[in-house]
Amino acid sequence: MSSQFQHLLVERRGPVGWVINNRPEHLNAYNTKMHQELAEAWRTLDADPQVRVIVHSGEGRAFCTGVDVNEMASDDFGVERYRQAVEDNDLGLTPLHLGVGKPVICAVNGVCAGGGLHFVADADIVIASSEAEFLDPHVSVGQVAAHEAIGLMRKMPVEAVMRMSLVGRTERLGAVRAYELGMVGEIVDPPDRLQEVAQALGETIAANSPAAMAATKKALWGALEMGLTDACRAGAVHLVSMWGHPDQSEGPRAFAERRRPNWALPIDPRTSAATDPSAATDQSGEGGPRP
Amino acid sequence: MSDYERLIVERDGPVGWLIFNRPDAANAMDVTMLDELERAWDELERNPQVRVIVNTANGSAFCTGVDVVQLSKDKAALTVHSRRTRDATLRMSAWHCGVTKPVICAVNGVCAGGGLHFVADADIVMAADSATFVDPHVSIGQAVAYEAITLIQKSPMEPILHLALVGRRERMTANRAYQLGVISQVEPPDHLRTAAQELAITIAQNSPSALAATKKALWGALETGMTQAKRHAGPLVTAQWAHPDAAEGLQAFIDGRAPQWAEPDSQGS
Secondary structure (H helix, E strand, O other): OHHHOOOEEEEEEOOEEEEEEOOHHHOOOEOHHHHHHHHHHHHHHHHOOOOOEEEEEEOOOEEEOOEOHHHHHOOOOHHHHHHHHHHOOOOOOOHHHHOOOOOEEEEEOOEEEHHHHHHHHHOOEEEEEOOOEEEOOHHHHOOOOOHHHHHHHOOOOHHHHHHHHHHHHHOOEEHHHHHHOOOOOEEEOOHHHHHHHHHHHHHHHHOOOHHHHHHHHHHHHHHHHOOHHHHHHHHHHHHHOOOOOHHHHHHHHHHHOOOOOOOOOOOOOOOHHHOOHHHHHHHOOOOOOOO | OOOOOOEEEEEEOOEEEEEEOOHHHOOOEOHHHHHHHHHHHHHHHHOOOOOEEEEEEOOOEEEOOEOHHHHHOOHHHHHHHHHHHHHOOOOOOOOOOOOOOOEEEEEOOEEEHHHHHHHHOOOEEEEEOOOEEEOOHHHHOOOOOHHHHHHHHHOOHHHHHHHHHHHHHOOEEHHHHHHHOOOOEEEOHHHHHHHHHHHHHHHHOOOHHHHHHHHHHHHHHHHOOHHHHHHHHHHHHHHHOOOHHHHHHHHHHHHOOOOOOOOOOOOOO
16 A cells, blocks of 8 residues: 555554554655555545554654645745645545544654644544644744644644744643643553553554444534534434444444454445455454443 | 732733732732722833733632622622623633733632632643642522633533532542642642742743734634634734744744744733
8 A cells, every 4th residue: 555655554454454654764744645654545545445443653753743844845836835725625634534434543652743633633632652742833924824723723722822823932742741631542661562552452442343443533523613402413324324234233242243244345436345343353353342 | 010009010021921919818819909900010011121921829829709798889890890700800810900911820729709710711720739720609699600610612512610509619630630630730838939930931931913813813713613713713823924024033943043923012912
């Protein structure tokens, strides 16, 4: 899978699809090419029926340091290359932007700055190595901090997000404080075990019903868009969408029979004709629910 | 700066200070103080030399809310305050008064009832390790609304409901507030102002126009759903690109030098 990508490593390890930022000499800042590749990677992994969970991490000491400022300074496009995307709110950068239906784990391996926070804000689950640090230097370079912070504010205490956005480059939120605040769910120490821990978590999640997880994601992310009662009403639609789905009877049956469930493959119009539901059991990993 | 009876309003470098100064009444807000607050926020907002504002208090308390006894003696003032309360048009906090500059609240002691407006409505909150937070409204037959409504947007909800419903017998400590992410820094009492000034100086190094737009985007995001908030933020992001600070900031970064921000105009933008 990786061969088509210049700045990313994209591969499948069992049921887990991996996207690894691979511009370590630029602290994994994304240039235009890498931006396009990220979009392509999310689409590819979301469409691959063998991939049940996606993990996003980085190579080297940084996870991602946002837009490649040097590239912007090197041509006449500058920030203008992003105008249409920002004005249309169509950044095409993160799994959330691309409408990925599978669970996404962001595994933050090091410094995560500015636009790198998009991936933290937009992931379902975030874990971090003990060396991870978070900062938003936008205002220190004359830019507005907005989309990343708006996403984070929905998911963690707001004061910490406002502080990061207004203080800028001179202050870093460490992994421990990020864990305390609920910005990340787990700290991996020693840091070099991050990918191993992320893979294990991915395999655990991959044992769950893909259809149920996709509906759950829709209900929960949708709830960030509206008031509580409206969110419950909208969530009910996703909940009821599982009624009559084979997983809904297979799950309790497998539980009663003390065996691993055989989930139906998610229906994807691009791949559904070619899939064999029996293959799903081979991909469910070792972490399946046990009665 | 101008004369105030219940406040001290001063500037230390780029940092404007708004200090509650009614320590013998635990910094409860009487009519004079309510009037002066509105004037003080406006003065600090308009002063182009002020880039960041710190709000703290003299004495052992930070603020213990509205001085209801004193207010009830002033019929005209009571009418104004009651109308503003009813219409959700209070003019106490920086947020009420539309301040566009970053505001740090430095809670030096007990913060009770209406004093929580200043915690809820600040961008950044720090506190002395001796500070406590309490909401006695329901213990004296009053409903809690604005302070808690804002706080539950910004922090875990249970602790805020807990304070609101238990009333005067429950106090949240500064350390618990830090754990919950209600505040981001705890300092020894005698170091609080130094720490606030240092943080304010740090923030003052950033582009004033970018700070104002960022504040607008983030506080605006509490008003709508996430996607709608991002749509609203888009024009704030791109409008900044036309501001000289946007090009200067990136160029200074590439050159490895300190940026020279454009002077803000007197409207604080």
